[in-house]
Amino acid sequence: MSRTTIELEPALPEGVLQIFATAVEDAVAQRYPDAAVKVGFEAPRRPEFGDFATNVAFSLAKVAKRSPQDVAAQIVADVRSRAPHLDTLFSSIEPTSGFINLRLAPGIWQNVVAKILREGARFGEFPRNGKRISLEFGSANPTGPLVVVQGRSMSLGDALAHALRFSGYDVFVEWIINDAGGQLDTLGRSLYARYRQIYDPTFPFPEDGYPGDYLRPIARDLSERDDEKWVDSEEAAWLPYFATFGRDRLVEEQRATAERFGVRYDLWQSERELHESGKIREGIDRLRELGHTYEDDGALFFRATEFGDDKDRVLIRRDGRPTYFAMDVTYHYQKMLRGDRVIDILGPDHHGYIGRLKGLARALAYDPEAVHVLIAQQITLMRGSEQVSMSKRAGDIVTLDEIVDEVGVDAARFFFILPSAESPLTFDLKLAVEQSNENPVYYVQYGHARIASVLKNAAAADIATAQQNPDLSPLSHAAELALMRRLAEFPEMVRGVAEHLAPHRIARYARDVAADFHQFYTECRILSDDAATRVARLALCLATKSILARALGLAGVSAPDSM
């Protein structure tokens, strides 16, 4: 395909497939007037079957009373005779065992490269669709440092947030601070014990207190500020003070860890604030208005059994205090008010909650299908072949900060989103520390750095031409076609992440792009003696670099020019 043809007729894969689909529909309407078919395309798993395939012949086989193989062959023959110009758009159209396999002409893929170069970071971005999403992830109790589970939750959540924004949604990212109820008292008592131990090392630590050493520096700061002021006072006097002081410090540290991890939130919602501001009533009142509550034995119940739960749930205790569930009702009610969809990423111990939250959505007259709960499954930390103990009760926690110290943000974030959220993850610290090539982030980053290195060796004039006005027609080598085809998948990949809430696809896609580039690099000399080839390949490098950086960026991983 000549260059002028490309400019006059910027045929992109989606458009070309649409043309083919229309041709097939016309042919089918002619031959089988009663059959209503929708022509869909999929990417075959095996590359020798081409770029795309359609399975229309299978659904027609019954109506046609013929084998799918015959139907497919007939359709291809019909389409060929009716639309001979298709030969300029496809390099092959073949019926194979019932499927119709399609291979696009190289010029179509070259057009995608040109589009990437033209649009840069905006390539594949969807227009704003006006839909709002409330997305919560990472949330932890304010009673200790963030650990590896929150690391995974944040990696998944932040990548998902990026993909959703890129797909046109307005995403509101939030964190709930569980700072109400008894656990904050436990925090206060634990912190108080650490404080007293500064003056008297034999001072007993509470049986159910939060072990580990992380409260000691906070206690030290407290003693520097207040000296021995609290040593002789009553618990009623010091408990609220210590609990609040501890919470503030720990939330501050959690926020710092999140920022270091590259994650920013639109809202840090304090549970206690929901209570104190009276907002806690709103969700409960809403349920009451809708007639889904009743009083029994002095307590207020939610009729959860009418919404699929196995038991009615208490909202207000006999003593008048609202339960955790009441807070959750209110919090989710607010999320439903500010989002057309609500997405929670929860820990593995909360998956009993999925049904309850969907039931709650129905009770609140909100579409349960618009509520999504993603469970970030368990992580097993290993050091070589030895499992790292992470018992919170025993106090031997491994903090997220320690992990980042060891392996860096890039490796941690990439590793955390590599498996799907529902799949348990085994994370070997020893291998990550060794920066062994088992850690796939280096593979992808190396691809990016390798391109940067080639560009450094290229002439500035060649790069300028490649960026601004390249003739891409020399790109026809198998490795070049495979790479171009991969780059073209980017928008569809991001859409898939958003639609299926599957951020792990970002990491796998980035790896695939890198693999296709490395193969291209091995098989094709970029800085060729032939000027036309050289400029075209430099253009392909620029497009690849842009897509790699974009994919890594979605995952929150840096794209270095050298490493």
Add this chain to the structure above:
RNA sequence: GCGGUCGUAGCUCAAUUGGAUAGAGCAACAGGCUACGAACUUGUAGGUUGGGGGUUCGAGUCCCUCCGACCGCGCCA
């Protein structure tokens, strides 16, 4: 006991939501730099997708049933 999630190569995980001969990485073995970064690449080997049954042109995917693992089931948070 009830409910949820899951079970795929020796290990860690995919599989475009029902498509063709189930794919990658690591580990193992055998190859590839006098040229742009070998942190790369080519090939070989590795499987009854936990077992069995069903639905249909077609099942890792959907239904039933066993086996096994993890987890939830409080007027705790």
